[in-house]
Amino acid sequence: MDFHCHLDLYPGAREVYREAAKRNEFTWLVTTSPKAFAATSRALEPSPTVLMTPGLHPEIAHERAAELDLLLEQIAGAKAVGEVGLDGSPRFRAHYEVQRRIFSAVIARCAEVGGRALSIHSRRAVRDVLAELGRNPNFGTAVLHWFSGTPAELRAAAALGCWFSIGPAMFDSASGKALAAAMPRDRVVPESDGPFAKIEGKPVMPWSESQTAEGLAPLWRLSTEEAASVLAQNGRALLKLIGR
Known part of the structure; x- marks a missing residue:
């Protein structure tokens, strides 16, 4: 399973999509803008194992703000939403208020x-994300993708009931490993974040769940097989919440 993947943005996207649909029990194809969601929905044949969802990535929120009304329309007919959120890193901080307006409307x-x-x-925006979720307690289920906040922010997110999707690239840093080890074990699911996430310069592929299990096993003091079993069990529990 893969709970966060930009399947439509890989080189040779149609072939990667077909392979993921065949290999994976489930793949969550997140899109970066409402118009991208519409285009991807037209370009790729529907698959029972792939969920395509509308989103508006915070990194391009200032460029695509005019698409917000379209996104709000799309949400009504979607089972899930993504990728959405906030990015407070220096590169995107100048557009933070636009991001907040969009994210608030989405929630x-x-x-x-x-x-x-x-x-x-x-x-770099965990507190504001959690505050927005807290203001709308009936928003649904939050899956924080590639979480990189502080340990205190992780505890706050866990207390709010958030889930966490993590992939092989998260184990490239000591801080990533420490956060993965501290996450509530029954709310961790696999992701690739491909093609943006890379290992040794190559995009992580949508069928990377076994690599995530290998990374988690020593942190959880389990065998790789046991870690894979936990991820699969968690994934199926989250799918029920999504309505799949």
């Missing part, structure tokens, strides 16, 4: 339509 819309699962970007 409010999810609550309005009965709750949705969301794949959420929270780089």
